[in-house]
Amino acid sequence: MNTTQHCPGHEPFKSIQPIEVTCxxxxxxxxxxxxxxxxxxxxxxxxxxxxxxxxxx
Ligand SMILES: [Zn+2]
Structure with missing residues (x-):
């Protein structure tokens, strides 16, 4: 019933970026x-x- 398609080869994770947080x-x-x-x-x-x-x- 679930027709959601997953794209093979698409990045599985969002791009993770470091954020600089100043204390x-x-x-x-x-x-x-x-x-x-x-x-x-x-x-x-x-x-x-x-x-x-x-x-x-
Ligand atoms: Zn500090």
Whole structure:
């Protein structure tokens, strides 16, 4: 019943890009991958929660 077709050879994943998110507290640039923007990320240096959504806009 399901007529949805899958394209063989088409990329199975969206292109994942690293996004640079600057920590608002210590200005360290952290890399967040574009498929993980919904997750909570913390600064690698000071553990401040990063505002990834703000970096995207
Ligand atoms: Zn920081």
């Amino acid at each position: 608002s507290k210590c200005n360290t640039v952290n890399e967040v991958f574009s498929d993980e923007v919904e997750k909570t990320h913390t600064c690698s240096k000071c553990k401040e929660v990063l505002d990834v959504k703000k970096a995207l806009s």
